Amino acid sequence: MDFDFTDDQQALREAVRRWVDKGFAFERRHTLAKAGGHSRAVWGELAELGLAGLAVPESQGGLGFGPVEAMLVNEELGRGLVHAPWTNAALAVPALLAAAPEALQGEWLPRIADGSALVVLAQQERAARWALDRPATRAERRGDGWVITGTKIVVPAGDEADAFVVPARIAGADGERAGIGLFVVEAGATAITPYPTQDGARAADLRFDAAPAALIAEDGLERLEHAVDIALAGIAAEGVGLMDRLLAMTVEYLNTRRQFGVPIASFQALRHRVADAKMQLELARSMSYYATLKLGAPAAERRRAVAQARVQLGQAMRFVGQQCIQMHGGIGVTDEYAGSHYFKRLTVLELAFGDTLHHLGEVSARMEDTAGVFV
Template structure:
């Protein structure tokens, strides 16, 4: 099996890495965090690179690329702990491109690809935890082929800044998926900062006008979350890589008893253990991206396995990095603490480690332990 990246993929990686290094510095990120956790200008710069249209077809103004290219991009954005929710754009554009009616695709995908519109998934409810089949939001018919949606959704990424939402709601006793514009009547949001410095919101819908995307809402929602898991795994790999780099640099410069910390054998062993978790995370991120277009049941098993391993690796690398740094590892002025926060939050996104351990267990078959 060939795990080498193509020339086009390497050029894409190089372009994103250069943008992160030159334009999304740690100082700019701190300024964005202080201003609320989302910068439309920074998101526009990502769109100018073509990244918002990564999953959008060429005739809709996109790049028509796939999961591996998305993985390459998200790794580099993870290295820079970029706050702007590009992965959520990939989730929604992937879902709209695959399941939405033609008129919905034509109306929204070009705007998503250009960065004019930010559309995010709003699926979490307070009683649902990570279960996708728990949905109390309700949709009722309204006029000729129109709908109205009522309900509440939590932790919506950049929810008070987005232009529209993909919202699952029950219609005729079955979960369907709808598109709701933020400026529509009956829509209200309450924004707040997140752990790692980004932005989320509580979304309230009261008979909000909605457009039907798919009547098979649960099937589409599962696919959307799986795209999100694969993107989160790739983003985590980038953050882990940078965390390892910062930790190694610190151990090679900080002195104790007149010698650098990197000369202590016990600390070198800790770094070796962290390196092992880093490579396990990378291999399972590759696995997730390569399985993203597999049949639904196989895809769901793969995402649960990948997210579980990434959760273990994120926690291990993040916590050990803080311990090896000592007190400076948790100070706001030091970049390492922000990577630790990012890894902590990513471990919870789209299902935490214990949730996905349960998913792996529930989906075990006679070939348990052998990845097909």
């Protein structure tokens, strides 16, 4: 199998890397974080590069690219610690809107592609523990439309978004796969409580009180699972970019910092720790590729592959982040040093769309007769 990237894919990677190097140095990220983490301006710049419409069909004004291109972009955005909810808004949301009626697609997808609208997925609830089939949010018909009542939490850039894609139960009981609808709810119909997150970004809790909603699909759980898997593969790629850059920064520091008249990179114990971190990084990279390539597989195969990748990524992000910070010593945890911000972002990613323990449970539930061997 040929794992080489095409010339067009390499050109896309280089274009994103050039923008990151030129337009998103750490000083800008640090300034944004200290100012509260607002990212709408960054979203606009990504849209100017065409990245907001990367996964939007060409018929709706986007680029119509696939999972591999998205993976490359996510790696570069991770490497640059770019401050925007790109995976959620540019990958997961277009996948969900693909199931919407043509009129609703025409209303939102072109605006997502040109950056004039920011639409994010709001699926997490306090009691659901990342289970997608247990939304407490309810939707009901009212007249010719729908209204939604309930609460969603930790919604990325929730106070900057123009609208939200919201899963809500239409019929049935918790845990039933049928009866979960997908809706678009505009921000003006929502009570929003914003707050900064640990990694310097922003999130918000949303409260819907009979909020008017536009129906995407009445039976949308499979589509939601697919979109979340797309987001998880994107998180894996972003994590690889974050770890790659943090490890490079650590090696540079070890080669610069001197003790007893020699660079500390010459100490065997530290060299072994760098080797261990590099091994975890490459394991994570291979599993990121695996998850990306499985996004087009049948649902059961795709969900198992993504969960397996997410377990490996969770373990790697924690290990690489902790090792790199420890090898830096005290400077590694200072707010003025970029390494601490990479570590914070890795820590937050480890909890996104389910923590490592949650996905280990997903892997276990899908092992069937494999006796614990990943196949």
